[in-house]
Amino acid sequence: MQRHHSLGFDLETRLRERERSGLRRDLVPIDSVDARARTAADPKGEPANFGAERLIFASNDYLGLAGDPRVAETAVRAARDVGTGAGASRLVVGDTSTHRSLERRLATEKNAERALTFSSGYAANVGTITALAPDVIFSDALNHASIIDGARLSDATVEVYDHCDADALAQRMAERFSDGVTDESWLVVTDSVFSMDGDVAPIEALCDVAEEYGAWVMVDEAHATGVYDGGIVNERGLENRVQVQLGTLSKALGAQGGFVAGDETLIEYLLNAARSFVFSTGLAPPAAAASERALALAPDRRDALWTNVERLRTGLEALGYEVLGDTHILPVLVGNRDEAVALADRITEAGIVAPAIRPPTVPEGTSRIRLTPKATHTDTHIEQCLTAFETAMTKGGCP
Numbered sequence: 429m430q431r432h433h434s435l436g437f438d439l440e441t442r443l444r445e446r447e448r449s450g451l452r453r454d455l456v457p458i459d460s461v462d463a464r465a466r467t468a469a470d471p472k473g474e475p476a477n478f479g480a481e482r483l484i485f486a487s488n489d490y491l492g493l494a495g496d497p498r499v500a501e502t503a504v505r506a507a508r509d510v511g512t513g514a515g516a517s518r519l520v521v522g523d524t525s526t527h528r529s530l531e532r533r534l535a536t537e538k539n540a541e542r543a544l545t546f547s548s549g550y551a552a553n554v555g556t557i558t559a560l561a562p563d564v565i566f567s568d569a570l571n572h573a574s575i576i577d578g579a580r581l582s583d584a585t586v587e588v589y590d591h592c593d594a595d596a597l598a599q600r601m602a603e604r605f606s607d608g609v610t611d612e613s614w615l616v617v618t619d620s621v622f623s624m625d626g627d628v629a630p631i632e633a634l635c636d637v638a639e640e641y642g643a644w645v646m647v648d649e650a651h652a653t654g655v656y657d658g659g660i661v662n663e664r665g666l667e668n669r670v671q672v673q674l675g676t677l678s679k680a681l682g683a684q685g686g687f688v689a690g691d692e693t694l695i696e697y698l699l700n701a702a703r704s705f706v707f708s709t710g711l712a713p714p715a716a717a718a719s720e721r722a723l724a725l726a727p728d729r730r731d732a733l734w735t736n737v738e739r740l741r742t743g744l745e746a747l748g749y750e751v752l753g754d755t756h757i758l759p760v761l762v763g764n765r766d767e768a769v770a771l772a773d774r775i776t777e778a779g780i781v782a783p784a785i786r787p788p789t790v791p792e793g794t795s796r797i798r799l800t801p802k803a804t805h806t807d808t809h810i811e812q813c814l815t816a817f818e819t820a821m822t823k824g825g826c827p
């Protein structure tokens with residue numbers, strides 16, 4: 429006899445609901461991570477579009493190091509000499525010299541005593557925040573999902589402050605303090621470069637506020653690692669005021685993994701208490717080796733990236749587009765969500781891949797195209813991108 433004691437999972441309905449609210453996503457296959465790659469513009473693989481070669485302006489591989497033959501060679505050598513996988517948690521038998529060498533290099537890069545790698549930036553955030561187990565987390569309104577998930581899992585009280593607003597943080601802290609709570613551990617968490625707005629957190633002002641109350645500051649440099657020398661925290665000389673520096677190996681360093689840098693005690697504690705470190709296999713040695721090589725090569729790639737960023741920003745503004753932010757991420761403001769999708773479709777027709785970012789990812793009325801040039805885009809690639817935006821415009825798009 430079959431008993432029905434559960435509703436089961438009606439995933440078809442859940443997918444339809446996502447579809448209705450515009451949240452349904454699809455995979456878009458490409459054949460390489462190169463700036464120029466074959467993509468299926470239509471995720472359903474319409475024969476007319478499938479396999480067309482397009483220029484990708486949507487990657488976080490900002491320096492083009494994921495396709496660099498020198499980095500690839502280093503990864504191959506590590507696979508051959510050390511192993512394709514770590515084989516175990518770092519705490520069991522997965523702690524290879526490749527890991528330790530990378531961590532020494534990361535500590536130097538971040539001007540910190542020590543660093544610890546995780547299997548992803550996501551795992552680094554979730555593991556670090558839960559291990560710190562703060563009573564209260566003060567979190568920027570636009571922080572990355574992995575920070576939000578870490579905060580949820582940590583059971584902390586979360587106080588969300590207005591985006592990049594140190595005065596709003598001060599106000600939140602003052603309110604909590606005047607409620608008479610004085611024996612809590614407080615953690616301020618922020619991205620350094622924000623992925624959807626291309627702007628930078630006021631880290632020094634956040635440190636000023638945090639220090640007034642004895643709170644710790646944790647900065648997630650996922651989009652800045654490799655692009656800014658030592659990250660924004662170091663560029664601004666704030667490494668002694670930021671207790672937790674976090675980053676990813678998966679973006680500008682072109683590999684895979686995440687890391688935390690800080691003082692000896694922090695790292696020693698995390699390797700004991702961060703569950704995403706303890707209960708997860710060590711970073712794959714080829715990824716660790718590739719990251720270390722990428723760190724060495726990154727400085728030589730930065731000029732080419734910034735040249736492309738400036739050329740693209742200036743060109744788009746000359747066409748009348750409004751480009752947000754002040755970093756290597758170029759959000760082209762459209763406003764209306766349907767117009768943003770239409771513009772993304774038109775530039776795709778012209779051979780450029782860049783996503784339309786809509787609510788709920790960004791506030792209503794601020795839909796945009798998120799453009800990310802790479803160091804490896806050529807002058808011709810940048811021209812093609814600008815031409816696509818110009819053509820889209822004459823076809824009745826924005827501005």
Ligand SMILES: *Cc1c(COP(=O)(O)O)cnc(C)c1O
Pocket residue numbers: 548549550551553572574619623648649650651676677678679684685686
């Ligand atoms: C991408 C990103 C992460 C996650 O890093 P992965 O290595 O891709 O898991 C964490 N934080 C921020 C701010 C990010 O942009």
